[in-house]
Every structure is written in structure tokens, then in C-alpha cells.
Amino acid sequence: MCPNETSMKGVKCPNEACNKGTICPIESRGLEYYLTASGLIVNLIQATCFVILRPLSKNFYRRINRFVAEFLWLELVWIVDWWAGVKIQVFTEPETFRLMGKEHALVISNHKSDIDWLVGWIIAQRSGCLGSTLAVMKKSSKFLPDESTLKSGLQELRDFPLPFWLALFVEGTRFTQAKLSAVQEYAASTGFPVPRNVLILRTKGFISAVSHMRSFVPAVYDVTVAIPKSSPSPTMLRLFQRQPSVVHVHVKRHLMKEFPEADEDVAQWCRDIFVAKDDLLDKHIADDKFSDHEPRDLGRPIKSLLGVAFTVFSLAIVTALMQIMIMFTQSERSNPAKVSPSKPKRKKNCCSAAHASAHAASNAATKALNQTTCGRQTHLPRHH
Template structure:
């Protein structure tokens, strides 16, 4: 399926969205949060709790802003299968295959819709932290545990962050991609070669998972985890001749249409994402190293079968839980009007403040929000 050009309307929508996202990240989710954190320093233990809540809520509003644009403007549609996430069921780890940069947007929608009160955490590449404002926010709120893909360096950092997470009072969910990178033809070839040399099953739709990070999560977080959710994501159509997904961020930000759409007035401009969730009790996960490795490999063998079945029949073989998982009105309000109101408050505080106060704020921002790598 070939794709048409971007179109002026899509370019305008995408640029306006990115500009307002940067505006909101700076004035609401960074500057305003910084002022609240400075004030909370004088409140002792209670202030620390308030500060953590404010930082988490600011990140949540930005996430909802992105999801609202994806659904209400770009027409994102997520079809959910398998098990539902139940609010209040405790903390859990989400293991997913990785096909696109959009996978995290899809999983965040699924999780924030079903368990909005839990803290969110992502384990990902440190390059994500370089994204202006949004990446820095994820680092400074603790939402992103950044890794370099070098285990000798990542081991100590990952263990440190997981111990902090284990000590939190609130429930949380952690999203991790054991493949370590997005699925592509070149990486598939490397994965198949590794599987052959190590006498592992041949996987054509996912990569052989990396084990050490997953085992570290199990070893350090098992006392806090209630479940593991095995998430399998596949996008409807949009594959090249080698079976690799063509999905990219341009499709959501700039409303890129496909030539196969029957009607020019059709609202859906974004490919449909299908997500299968399998709920696994933490009691079923072995904690001996070899058994845990086999457990993870079995999970990815099952993902391979699910994706192969879907590609053959455009179905996982079970009835969907929902044909389109959508944000609630309250969540849309939080991600748009409420975020913009806070952004305006932050803007007016900065604009009408004296030069000395602006310099003080700038110094404090560097102190509170250093670029960590």
C-alpha cells in the first residue's frame, strides 16, 4: 500500500500541535512545576509528597495532550483483545514487542485509560531523553529509566532506578521492550543469525528478546509486582515487501493519508493498532535465572504465533474487548483545556516577573532540570 504526500492541512496541523506541545512542556510542565517544587521545599515531608504528585500529574497532562491529538485529530483507533487492566489491582510490568516509535503512545493509551491513577514508568534508550522538553521531563520526573544498551554501564543504573521504584507508595506500571530496539529487516537478520548460533527458535515477526534487563526487573521488583501483562502490538496493513511495518511518527503528527482510502472525507487517517493483552500472575514467573530466561523466550514464541495468525486472517482468533479504546471526557479536558490554562499561568508569571526573578528561575531550572544522559 503506497502512501500519498503529506498535504498542506496535515503539515499545518502537525506544526501547530508540536508548537503547543513545546509551549505546554515549558510553561506548565517545567516552569510552573519548578515553582511549586521550590515552594514545597519549605513544607518538609508533606512538601515532598506534593512535589512528587505535581511532577507526575504534569507529565500525565502532557501524555493526555498527545493522546487527545492522536485520537481526536489524527483518528487513532486501538482495538483491544485479551485481558483488561483492572484499576487498583496493584503494580505490574508490561512486556511488549517493538515495531514503531508509536508503540509507546499505543501502550500509554491502553494503560492510562484503564488505570489512570497509577504512576507510569518506561525503560528505554537514553536518546529519548534528548527530546526537547518532553524527554527532559520524562527523565526528571523519573518516568524514563534510560539505558545505553551496554550492560556493564546499564546494570548499576537500572538497579538503582528499580530500587527507587520499589520504594514508592503508589501503584505503578512499567513498560519495557525486551527486544531492545524496533523491529526492522536488518535487525531481524541479526536476530535470526543469533537464534541459529544459540539453537533458539526461529522468529520472523519479533526479535530474540534480551534477558538481563527483564531478569533485573523480576529480581528487584517482584515484591511489588502483582502481574505481568504480555502485550502484543500489530498495525493493520502498512508493511513493506519484507514484512516490516511502515508506521512512523509522520502518520500521526502530519495526518499522512494512504491512497487506499475510499472516501476523501473519511476521518480515519491513522492505521488501526491491534493490542492483545495476556495477564500473567507474578506467582507464575520463575525467579531462577535459566527458568526465567526460558519463560521470556516462551512469551516471545507466543507473540510470534499471534502475529503470524493475525497476518494470515487479520484476527487474533478471539473477540475484541473494544473496537476503539477512547479517552474519557475528563481525560480529554485534562490534556487540553486544563493543560493550556496552566501553561498560560506559567507564561504570565514568567512574562510579568522582574528581570532578577527571571534570572533566578533560569538558574533554578538548570539546577532542577540538568540534562542527564
């Protein structure tokens, strides 16, 4: 609700933007400042912990960093849960639901909207591993580092002390009808199965992840995101506009030990999964739900409010410290160093000055006359 709106029936916010259904400038600006300030605070804490704690114990630093990062991510979870009121329903087997958040997992998903990553964060938060969730999104998967650097980075996760999720959007970009039309033309010309609800995959990142993580990651979560017909597609803009929505998420667990060894076979496995995902989305369009499992409503936990409370408390401390520094600076400026007063100069008398000037002029004239007559004989008349 815009803060400018009153409780009187029929009275609207004076901001035209609010009445047109766009973001209220006051709400948007306040939320922007809040998220920016809280992000700076968390980054400062993380940098301090990296310098002080990581040289002493990498695992202890990871635990602290996970805790701090989770408080920052909880702010975005709060926007979905409490600000916009988005409802997320999960369709999966009971055993899979029980294991979520209790094991390392590689997550692959379709990219239906621009908040799919945020939906994943909410599920991770409900599963208890939000602070240790990573995601490779959009076109970044095309610019992966060389094999040795990638292997080193993935192997760093081997001794991670807490369950983590690494999410890959293997389509490489968000689904749109224009992109689907282009993909369908390409698939028809090359002999690939023509997709209806997904795009052509970029499997390089997935192959590398499976190759380097199969020894310590037990499962791959195949995630399918869909929007019911009765609900508008959620976007970041609609979130900030506080427009509610419903998101359906289907999760299927695959054991990593059952994966093929060859890279090309792993790529084909991924393509087959997305062919099945295409069929699953067709069924969702027909039934308006994933009919193979009962939905699990994730609800709105109080924990997402704790992150906001923590950040507000941190902002209050920072604001108080800044106020103290400002007052100290002003105090220094208001008390300048004392300087001993100099003796006042006496005023010269105007008449004395004029007299002195006249006297000087007379002396100069006399001197000039003497110089003129000097050495010249003067004859005076003789008186008889």
C-alpha cells in the same frame, strides 16, 4: 485539516507541502511551539514542587507530580485520539481488563512501530495510571547502571502510593524487515528458534526488574502489538499528518509469584513468551485479529481534551505575565531620569577673537625684537 484550506470545493492549500501529503508548515510549527511551551511549563511546576514539597512529604510530592505529568502526557494522547484519530482495540480476558490500572505491573511488549510507547500510554490513560507509567525503550536497556544503583532505583518504587506500570521493550530496537533478516541468519547459525515476527531478546533489564520487584509487583503483562492488513502502520510522521490508523493490542496477565527464582530460568521464561508471541502474530496475520478474545474499543475520552485545555490556560497566564513585564520595562525606558540643564556658553565674537589674535602676534614680535637688540650698543650719528 490545514488552516489554509478553504471551504470551496476543489481549492487546495497554497502550501505545496500540504498538497504533496506532507506536514503543513503552519500546523507543524504551531504544534511544535505548543508542545515545547507546555513542556517547559510542566517542568517548571515539577521543579518547584520538588524543591518545596518533596522535603516535606515524598508521597504527597509523588501524587502531585503524577497529576502534573499526566496533564503533559494527555497532550500526546490527544494527538492520537483527536488529531490523528488512531483507533486502538484491546484483546484480553475480562479479569485482566478489570485489574489493569489497579495494581503495580511490569509490562513487556514487542516493538512493532515507533509509537508503541504511545499506544501503551493510551491504554494506561484508559486504565487510570498514565501519570505513573514508566518505559525503558530502544537501546537504553543495554546501558543499565550497576546492580546496586538499579536495585536502589527499583526499590524506590516499593512504597509508591499509586498503581504504576514499568514497561520494557526487551527486543531493544524497533522491528524492521532488515533487522529480521539479520536475526534469522544469526538464529539459524546458533541453533536458536528462527523468529518470523519478533527479534532476538536482550533480557538483562527484564531479569533485574523481576529480581528486585517480585516482592511488591503482583503481575507481569505480556503485551503484543499488531497492525491489521487494512490499516497503514502508524508512525510519528503519520500522526502529525493526521492520518488515521488501527492498532490491535493483546494483553495476557502472568502472576509474578509463579516466576522461577534463578536468573537464567527467568531469561528462558522470557524467551519462551516471545516464541509464543511469534505464533500469536502468525495467527493475527492469518485472521487479521486476535481471535481468542473479543475486541474492546477504548474510545476517545473527553479527559484527553482537558489536558490540552489546562495547558492552553497555563500558556495564557504565562503570556499575560510576560506582557506585563514587557510593558513595565518599556515604561521604565520611556521615563528617563531628569537632568538639570546646564547654562549655555556664550559665543565669542569673531571680530574680538581676530583682534585678540593680532594683538598677541604684535606682542610676540615686539618681545622678539627686544631680545635681539638686548645688550648690543647702538651708535647714532651725531649732528653738529
